[in-house]
Amino acid sequence: MSQVETHREVPHRGLITLSIMLATVMQVLDTTIANVALPSMVGDLGASTDTINWVLTSYIVAAAIMTPVTGWLADRFGRKELFLGSVVGFVIFSMLCGIATSLNEMVLFRLLQGVFGAAIVPLSQTFLLDINPRERHGQAMAIWGAGIMVGPIIGPTLGGWLTESFNWRWVFFINLPIGIAAFLGMAAYLPSIERRLRGFDFFGFAMLSLGVGALQLMLDRGGEMDWFSSAEIWIELGLAITGFWVFIVHMLTSRAPFIDPRIFLDRNFATGLVFIFVIGVILLASLALLPPMLSTIFGYPTITVGVVMAPRGVGTMISMLVVGRIVHRMDARILVVVGLILTAQSLYTMAGFSPQMDSWLIISSGVVQGLGLGLVFVPLSTVAFATLEARYRTDATALFSLVRNIGSSIGISIVSAMLVRNTQINHAELSAFINPFDPNLWAASPAAASGDPAALAQIDGLVNIQALMISYVDDFKLMMLVTLLALPLVFLLRRPKYAPAGDSAPAAME
Structure with missing residues (x-):
């Protein structure tokens, strides 16, 4: 199979897709599955609560650095060979992470795991685009997007269950059967791509x-x-x-x-990079906020947090599967607008959260946000590559993944910093109104108004919860504004006119 698209000659497309998605989900899960296991690692690895974070940092930094080089490596060694090598290396270092006995070993193995895992996501997107004709790119991106977006949602829940039921080491051991199945399927059926030597x-x-x-x-x-x-x-x-x-x-x-600047002359791809940055901010920033909010303010255990957040992933999968079938029949820009509006609506609902509410509001807003993000992700992933030459595809998918990950990191950092800062400010403002002369304090807790230390500590705990809740609400409002500000970018996208099935000519544009 050459660099040009020859879709009629690709047998076993279903098995190839299944194998590719197994590898993709395995890699995506690892970005979040280890988070909940960190406290359990501290004692076994002789680390502190500060230094244990390097288990996450080493993986993230290594994957970010190695993602852009995916295109060159694929041209130099072959896409299939690079994909298979990445899966093998990822699984090997996952197992080594599982048997690590010190923090230094764990950080080294996680770093190498990130190095090998960096190419998996962009190559999976590249192969799914390669083995499908243009009119089926929407369905292919729906399947790919389901793994990319649902993986981070179920990761903490799966990690929490494995840690509580077995041991934190199983967070890494679980990659072995998934990796073996993915490798065997891809080794047997993945088509070979003609190598294209270029300087480094x-x-x-x-x-x-x-x-x-x-x-x-x-x-x-x-x-x-x-x-x-x-x-x-x-x-x-x-x-x-x-x-x-x-x-x-x-x-x-x-x-x-290193990267051909002509790749950015494609207007759809350049606009798609901006959009996927926004999606990265919203998706993982909200996922980073909700679990600690549910456990701290509402007192939910880890398993319950996963159950409450699971409908968000269900909403995403439903919208992706539906939009994957209709994206080539209607204007994808309309789907993106509807998705952004639904996402903004869900964040508006989340901005009305309070410590006294039940879990229904969390579940319903999560479903709406999942539907919205799915409506954006699939048409965006389709339109962004609709007019791009096939020879740029591997570099483009690597950049797509890199920008999404950077958006996620920036989003998480901003909302986390705002959360800490606003909690301190809100606590100071709320506590300023609490004094022995306040009749409301006397009515609520005469002991606290009289200066009883235990009662005052209880009141301070209530103030902390209220201050924290207000800070979470402020973060949700910020993400809502970011979502609405992204709406005008839709006008920069052009709608592809899909060629008939089997036609490998580039799609024309309106």
């Missing part, structure tokens, strides 16, 4: 890696280091700006840059 722009790769790595470190460690009051964060910000600036200048002036 080491300087461009180094500058992009510097920018991406420093940015990810800054975003991941910012909250722990109190952001810009720390010299480390300023250094990482400087390195990130320097790396990205030099990379952009080099890309525009070099004869053979």
Whole structure:
């Protein structure tokens, strides 16, 4: 199978898709499944509550640095060979993570796991686009998007169940059977792609890696280091700006840059990058906020948190499966607008959360948000690549994944920083009204008004909950505004006119 699209000659398309999605879900799950296991790792690995976070940081930074190089590696070694090698390496280092006996071992193995896992998601998207004709790209992206978006939702729940029922090490051991099944299926049926040798722009790769790595470190460690009051964060910000600036200048002036700048001349793809950045912010930022909110304010155990959040994933899967069948029959831009409006509506509902509500409002808003994000993700993933030349596809899917991950990191960092800052401000403002002369305090707790320490501590706990709830509401309002501000970008997208089945000619544009 060559670089041009020859879809009629691809046998076993269903088995290929199943194998690809097994590998994709395995990799995506690992970005969130280990989070809930961190407290259990502390004692076994001899780590502290601060240093254990490097288990997450090492994986995120390594994956971010290696994602952009996927296109070159695929051209140099072959897409199929790179995909199979990535799955094997990912599983091997998953097992080594599961048997790690010290923090240093765990961080090293997680870093290498991130290195091998970086190519899995962009290659899975590339292959699904390659093996399907253009009129079936919507269905292919629906299946791919379901794994990408539902994986992070079920990851914490699955990780919590494995940790409580067995041991934190099973968070990594579970990758073995999934990886073996994915490898066997892909080794047997995945078509080979003609290799395309091209030079490696080491300087461009180094500058992009510097920018991406420093940015990810800054975003991941910012909250722990109190952001810009720390010299480390300023250094990482400087390195990130320097790396990205030099990379952009080099890309525009070099004869053979690491990433061909002509890829950004495709208007749909460039607009799609902006959109997927926004989706990354909304999806994982809300997922980062809800579990601690449910456990801290509402007192839900880990399993209950997973049950309450599961309908969000169901909503996403339903909308993706539906839109995958209709995206080539109607204007995808309409679907994106409807999806953004539904997402904004769900965040508006979430901005009305209170400590006294039941779980129904959380479930219903989650379903609406899942439906909305699914309506955006599938047509966006389809239209963004509709007019792009096939030879740019692997580089483009790598950039697509990278921008989504950076959006997620930025979104999580912003809402987390706002949460901490606003909680302190809200606590100070609310407690300012509590004094011995307040008749409401006397009515609610005479003991606290009289100065009883135990009663005052109880009142302070109530103030903390209210201050925290207001801060969560402020974050939801911010994400709603970000969603609404993305609406005008729809007008930059152009609708593809799909060619008849079996026609490999590029789609025309309206």
